[in-house]
Amino acid sequence: MTPTLQGRWETRFFLLTVLGTPLTVFFAWAYGDGRTPFALLGYVLVFGWGWDILYYGLQTGRWNRDWPPLFTLLTGLGEGLILWGVVYFFRKQGAAMPGVGAGLTFGRFAAHYLTVFMVTWAASHSLLPLLFPRWRFRGGQWSSGWE
C-alpha cells in the first residue's frame, strides 16, 4: 500500500483505537495504572498525525512516492524514542507530562510501546487489506468507498 496523507491519518487512527486500545487495557491492568498507558497511546496518536505530515512530505521526493515497510519500522522506533525523550525532558524540568505517572520506567514504556507498535505494524500489512478491500487502492483510507 502506498499511503496518502489522509490514508496515513485514517490508518493510524484505526490501528491505535481498534487494536491499540485493548492492548493498552492489558498494560493498564498489568502496571496497575489506569491512566498512563492511555495517555501515552493518545500522545502516539496525536503526535503521529504530525509525524505523518513529515513522512508524506518525504514521500513526495521519491519517484515511486512509496514508503517501504522498513521505513515504517524505523520511523516507528524513532517516534517511540522521541516520545520517551519528551517524557524524560519533562521530568528533568521537575514536571510531568500530562497524564503520565511518575512511576513509568523506560522498561515499562518500551514494553507497552513496542507491543502496540509491532502488533499494529503487522496488522497494517495483513488484517487491514482483508477488512477493507478498497484500502490499498485508496492510499490507506478505509472510512469511505468509491463515489
Added chain:
Amino acid sequence: MTTKTFTLPATLPEPTRLCSRCNQAIQPEQSSCPWCGSLLPHLVQPSNLPDWFQAGEVSVQTIRQSQMPTSETTFLALGGGLGSFAWVDYLRICGVSADQIAVMGQEATPYDRFKRLCTYSQIFGDERIRSDSGSRPDNLWGWPGYAVQEIGELLGEQRWAEAGRIFWQILSEPTLVETYAPRAQMVFAALEREMGRIGWARMRRRGEICAVRQTDDGRYVVAAIPHRQNVPHFIIASYLHLALGYPGIHLTPETQAYRQEYRDLRLVVQAYEPHEYVYEQLAQRGGILLLRGRGIVASRILQRVDEIRQETGQTIRVIHLLRTPLTEDTVYGQARRPARYHWQRQPFNWPKAAFGGDLRVVLEEAAPEERQELFATWGGVTTSNRRDWLEIVARGGREGWYQLYFGTITEMRPNGRKRLIAQFGDYVSNEQYRFVADFMIDCTGLNSELVLHPILADLREHYELSQNLTGQLEVTANFELTGLRNSRGQAYMAGTIAFGNAFAPVDSFMGLQYAAQRSVDGLIRAGAPGLRYLNGLASLRQWWRWWQGAAP
C-alpha cells in the same frame, strides 16, 4: 444460463486462413498475423453478421425469430482473459452465483494468452515477471502476497537464507534492494486454484466475439462464434464487461515492408512471436543478433543471449539499435527517475503511487490534456530496476559483445545465405552503417490502437462513443462506458482498452483488480441483482473462504 436450441442454418463460410484484418494468408497455428500483427486474425468482422444485427437497437423478438442459437445471462464478460477473470472473481465473491455469469473468449484458460506472450518473450515458468507481490489476480485482497507465499514454501523446505532474503526484499524494496517479483509459474498455479474455487469452467464459453449491440429491452446482445463452429451464437445479457486486450503485436513499418517484399518470416521476428529457433541457432553456431527496443522484453532477451554465451561459449554479438539516445533523467515534482546506459528503469511500468497512492488521485482529478503529460512523464518505455540486467549491459559493453547504436533502419534484405543485411542511418550524422546479422528481434511491444480492434472500432462507430486523447474509448473513473448505457443495462471496460482515462496502470494485475472493484461497486450502486457490498467482517469472511479453498 438457459440455452434455446434452434435449427442451425449455415450462414457463414468455413473459418478462413486469411487474416480478417489484412486479408493475407496465415497458418492456422499462428496466434498473430505475421503481416499486420493482428492478435485476432480469425475474427468474423461485424459487417459479416446478418442485416438485422446492424441496427443500433436489436429487437429481442427478431433474435428469437432468427432461430439462431441464443442464450441469456445476467452478467457477461467478454475477452475471457485476466481482465475478465478479475471481474468475474469479484462478482462471485460479492455474491453472484455462477449460473448468472457467462464469459466469452478465445482462449482455453484466462492466462493462456498472457502465458504464451510471456513464453515467446523468454519469460518461462521459472522466470520472474514484472509485478508486485500483492498484485495477484487470484486474490482480490492481495494478502498474502506471492512473496509471503514463497517465503512459506521456502521455510517448508528449510531454505532459511532464501526465505530471509525475500523477507528483507519486501521489507526494504525498492530503496535498498530491487523489487520482489513473483515467478510466472506461481501466478498460473494460483489462478488454477481460484478458477476451480469460483467455478470458472461452468461460466466459460469458448469462442470468438464478433460484435456487441444494444437490445430494445435495455440489455445487450453479443454475437460470437463458438470454438470449432461456424454459426454465430447470440448471448443476451443485462450487464457487460469488456476486457479484450491488445488487438495486435506491434510490427514496425520496416518489418512489415521487409516481410512483404521478401516473404521471409525467419530472419526478422517480433519478440512476441515464437522464435526459439533463433536461440537454438545462436547456441549451436554463435552469430550476430540485431536487437531493437528498450523495454523489459529487450532486457530479458539480452539476458537470455548472455546466458547462452556463458553456457555454450559461442561468440555472439548483439547490436542494439535504438532510435535516439536517452541521457536525461525524468523529473516529476521533486522526484527523479534516472536514465542509465540509455535505459529508463522503474520497478513497474508506472510509479507505485499511480496504483493506489497520491498519484492515482492526481491523475483522476487532472484535466484530459494534463493527463497526457502525466502519462508521458510517469510511463514511457521503461524496464525493471534489476541489477543483473544493468550489469549485463555494462559488462557487455566492456567486453565488446554488446554494442549500442542510435539510428533508423533504412534498408533490410536477406543476403541469400540465410543472413540479413541491415543498413541504418546514424542518429546524429545520418551516416549509413551496414551490418550482416543472423537475425533481427524487434522488441517494440504490443499495439493497442482502437482502429485495429474490430469489435471496439465497430462499437465506437455504431454508438458514436467518445474517445479520450490517447484514442481509446472514454470511460468514467469507475470504468463505465456510459455511451453504451441502455436503460438499466450497463457496460464496463478493463485492461489496456481502458487506457487514457482516470487510472494509468490499467494494463497490470493490480489495475485489473482495481477496475474490477470500481466497476462492481458501480453495479452495486446501480442495483444489479445478487450483489452485496464487500467490506468489514463480510470481507474477512470471504477471505477466510478463499484461504480454505471453499467456494465463495
